[in-house]
Amino acid sequence: MSATYERRSAQRKLAYFGIILVLLTLTILWRGIISLPNLFAEKTILAQAERLEMREIDQGETELSGSAIRLLLTGSRGLAVCSLWVAAQEKQKRHEWNELELLVKSITKLQPHFVTPWLFQSWNISYNVSVESDRLNDMYFYIGRGIELLAEGERVNRNNPDLRYWVAFTYQNKFGVSDKVDTLRCLYQLSCIPPDERDPKKLVDEKGEINLRAFEQFCQKNPQLVRRLRESKVACLTPEEVIEFLRDNRKVPSRYQDATTLAKTGDQFPVLPPAFVPGGEDEQKPNEPISDSGSDAFLAARAWYRYSLLPLPDPDPEPSATPERAPPGKRIPRKPMLILFRQGAARTQSYYAERLQAEGWFDETGWIVDDRIIGRNRWFPDSTVILGSGTKWSKVAWERAHEMWYQHGRSNGLLLTPEQVENYRNDARLLLDMGLVKSMEENTPTLTADQLADPALARAADSHRKLMYLRQNLGVTNFTYFLYNAEAEKDDITIRGRKLFFDADRLASRYADEAKAIASYREAFDLWKRVFVTYPQYHRDERSDQSQDWVYERQLKYEKLLKSEYGSTARNAVAYARNLLQQATATVLPLNGLTSPYLLEARDARLQERQSLPLTGPLEGLAPDGQPWVKDGVKETVKLRFNSSQPRPAVPGDALSPVQDPQNPNPPPK
Known part of the structure; x- marks a missing residue:
């Protein structure tokens, strides 16, 4: 048995x-x-x-210690991650930043291929932690740490479009619209300069006095940095203050491991994407030095935006919606919607061009360092130093922006020819004739299988759907404004007008030279009218009044200057006399035997003073197309904003308001 x-x-x-x-x-x-x-x-x-591409080696760089820890924790990894996350929040509340950074690194080691911790913790460091710093170089350090964390996450999670996109967005946002943007941009530029070239010891002699020759060479090599240091809110008004700024920020995150040698890609800041093609041939690369004009966070953001497009499905040259599922080997980002995701690089190029204009870089004339400065405040007493000359800064930047917007529109079905749109409309009218839609603006109806069997009806539905997607995509992207804006801004007339407006603003606010400011405004308004006539889409865009808003604010400044310079009656006379002068240039009128236009203007000014005609600003009245130069709604909005920014005039007999009370400068809110 x-x-x-x-x-x-x-x-x-x-x-x-x-x-x-x-x-x-x-x-x-x-x-x-x-x-x-x-x-x-x-x-x-x-x-x-x-x-x-689901193997760990395909997902990105692997790290031995992190893999070993994850294997040892087995099923308790989730508990460990939750505990570390709570501890990190507590460290942040207590402002224990070093411990917080250590915990964040531990969390990402335990969850290297879970994108959310990388996104959240990098945003937390760049935004929440950085603003807690009193010193701007500390703020800059933590912004850099947040960006570096995102870049590390991108290397671990290869071909992830979201991580690449948010690296670009952080560059664009923190160095583009921050309230401390001037200083942060200066620190960013210092990070791109070899430490040996910005060594403050090389700018002074043995006695500690300024070496003007070495200082001028530094200025010639870094014109945009120097101009920002002097003219922005950083306000380094003397060479000594510039050198002191370099000394105070000697130890900033840098692209260099020593005085002259570039660090490894993962150890650099600003961190740049690796060299990539297609589309990245002209982008900054981590193994190449960056010039002063290239030391701009917008350009780094542009490179990352374009790098983020590589894992995406190929763009559709016809209007379409975001695909529900990506083809093999491709990925669809979480947010924003795909059509917005794709335009990041072009939008950042427009930001870069706007930044150049805002800082006074327009044409090849460059910047005269000691322009209109006399006495001891001159940096170079014995010579006229011009920086940044020889480059058409604004034109080059806007031409590149227009090229990128045009390519984006053609590749993504946003820029169709009139013939394409008309063909879609002709095909889609069949739906209207059959009563399936009441108007061309409705959403495309869902057809039955029998209806889809009719080729003409199926084509009509497809054309109607493309028109619907075109309307939706143009609505959310504001593409037409950006394209027409770049087209107008690259014109030499626009650039000249922008420069005149920039000079007029500075003459009025910085140098208090109202007469020259008025003359500059006059010439600028004449050019700007030509721009509006030449580029009606830029002027009359349906979705944006930004161009009208901006120039009408200049008109209010101009009118205020006229009132201050000539008085409320004489300012009308100047405008009236100027019109007469323009007419007289064609047929010169005799005036006591003389034909001087200046005497003619003076005579007509006195005549107009007696007549007291009402003031008509440069942009009042109608344009050649019969429409107002500036819409009434825009005028009201700008006037409210402009008047609210002006100090309230004192009224005799009024008591001082709490804000005006010198004994109570910061009263509590009521």
């Missing part, structure tokens, strides 16, 4: 062992560990993992 049991037990063991061998063999074959004939090779788990 016992022998029978032993025999059956042995048979069961052999059967179990055989089943195990069979299952193990099938598993090995199914996993693809042993190579199979081509018929089955593509269906193995390993082949599919390679095709979908």
Whole structure:
């Protein structure tokens, strides 16, 4: 009996062992560990993992210590991550930044391929932690740490468009619209300069006095940095203050590991994407130095935006919606919507061009360092130093922006020819004729299988759908404004007008030279009218009044200057006399035997003073197309904003308001 049991037990063991061998063999074959004939090779788990890039080595850089810790924690990894996350929040509340950074790194080590911790913690450091710093160089340090964390996450999670996009967005946002943007941009530029070239010791002699020759060479090599230091809110008004700024910020995050040698890609700040093609041939690269004009966070953001497009599906040159599922090897970002995601690079190029204009870089004339400055405040008493000359800054930047917007529109179905739109409309009218839609503006109806069997009806539905997507995409992207804006801004007339407005603003506010400011405004308004006539889409855009808003604010400044310079009556006379002068240039009128236009203007000014005609500003009245130069709604909005920014005039007999009370400069809110 016992022998029978032993025999059956042995048979069961052999059967179990055989089943195990069979299952193990099938598993090995199914996993693809042993190579199979081509018929089955593509269906193995390993082949599919390679095709979908799901292996850890395909997802990005691997880190041995992090992998070992994750294996040792086994099923308790979730508990460890939650505990570290709570501890990180507590460290942030207590302002224990070093401990917080250590905990953040631990969280990302335990969840390297979960994108959310990288996104959240980098945003937390760049935005929440950085604003807690009193010193701007500390703020800059934590902004850099947040960006570096995102870049590290991108290296670990290869081909992730979201991480790349948010690296670009952080550059654009923190160095573009921050309230401390002037100083942050200066620090960013210092990070791009080799430490040996910005060594303050090389700008002074043995006695500690300014070496003007070395200082001028530094200025010639870094014109935009120097101009921002002097003319922005940083306000380094003397060479000594510039050198002191370099000394105070000697140790900033840098692209260099020593005085002259670039650091490894992962150790650089600003961190740049690796060299990539297609589309990235002209972008900044981590193994190349960056010039002064290239030391701009907008250009770094542009490179990351374009780098983020590589994992995306190919763009559709016809209007379309975001695909529900990406093809193999491609990915769809979480947010923003795909059509907005794709325009990041072009938008950042427009930001870069606007930044150049805002800081006074328009044409090849450059910047005269000591322009209108006399006495001891001159940096170079014995010479006229001009920086940044020889480059058409604004034109080059706006031409690049227009090229990028045009390519973006053609590639993504936003810029269609009139013939394409008309063909879509002609095809889609069949839906209207059959009563399936009441207007062309409705959403495309869902057709039945029988209706789709009709080729003409299916084509009509497809054309109607493309028109719907075109309308939606143009609505959310504001593409037409950006395209027409770049087209107008690259024109030499626009650039000249912008420069005149810039000079007029500075003459009035910085130098208090109202007469020259008025003359500059006059010439600028004449040019700006030509711009509006030449580029009606830029002037009359349906979705943006920004161009009208901006120039009408200049008109209010101009009118205020006229009132201050000539009085409320004489300012009308100046405008009236100027019109007469323009007419007189064609047929010169005699005036006591003389034909001087200046005497003519003076005579007409006195005549107009007596007549007291009402003031008509440069942009009042109608344009040649019969429409107002500036819409009434824009005028009211700008006037409210402009008047609210002006100090309230004192009223005789009024008591001082709480804000005006010198004994109570900061009263509590009521």
